[in-house]
Amino acid sequence: MRQEHADEYAEFASARAGHLYRSACLLAAGDTHLAEDLVQETLGRLYVRWARVSRVGNPAGYAQTVLTRTFLAHQRRRSSTERATDVFPDLPAADGSDGGDSALLRLTLLDALGRLPPKDRAVVVLRYWEDRSIAQTADVLDASSAAVRTRCVRALARLRELLGEELGAYARP
Known part of the structure; x- marks a missing residue:
């Protein structure tokens, strides 16, 4: 070079x-x-x-x-020898002594993201973190726009299901 x-x-x-x-x-x-x-x-x-x-x-x-x-x-x-786990080590203290709810919220959201299938997780990150359009996301994933829309709807529904009432505790009025 x-x-x-x-x-x-x-x-x-x-x-x-x-x-x-x-x-x-x-x-x-x-x-x-x-x-x-x-x-x-x-x-x-x-x-x-x-x-x-x-x-x-x-x-x-x-x-x-x-x-x-x-x-x-x-x-x-x-590898077939790797095993995913849903338990995070070193979770923050439940009494709020971690300095605020932001760390607990971040861990909760990361845990929920980790439970999504990889392609669904990629769609959520590209659409909502990277703020990409459906067409741009489809191009990155080498998929159709319809497939991206479907994955997005399913991924968000799954996140709502996983987070349940937990998310309401972090919502600010």
Whole structure:
């Protein structure tokens, strides 16, 4: 890679790494180690193709697409020896001594996101965290707009079912 491309890539990676990491944390349902791996894999793939990617009109959007597809590929190849769990270690104290409800809300939402199937989780993150349109989400997931709408409705219904009355405790008037 030429030096000018390397410098340009380093600047892009520095600027976007934090945003990619936050999105990856949501996709990974709070698994920060997996999120770091996803970001590293994404940035590695971008580095290899940077000469081409830098000419794209929206390299940040391209990076998000690569991140989402890397996450979905990881979910498909999960080893049969790995077992997902629905229990978070080190939950905050129930008496509110954690400094507020925001941490408990974040953990509750991450737990609910973690219970969604990977593609449903990706749709929710892309549509509501990344604020992408249905067409943009469909393009990232390589699916039809109708499939994205259907997944979105089902994922939100499942989140409501999982959160139940818990979400009402965090709603602010």
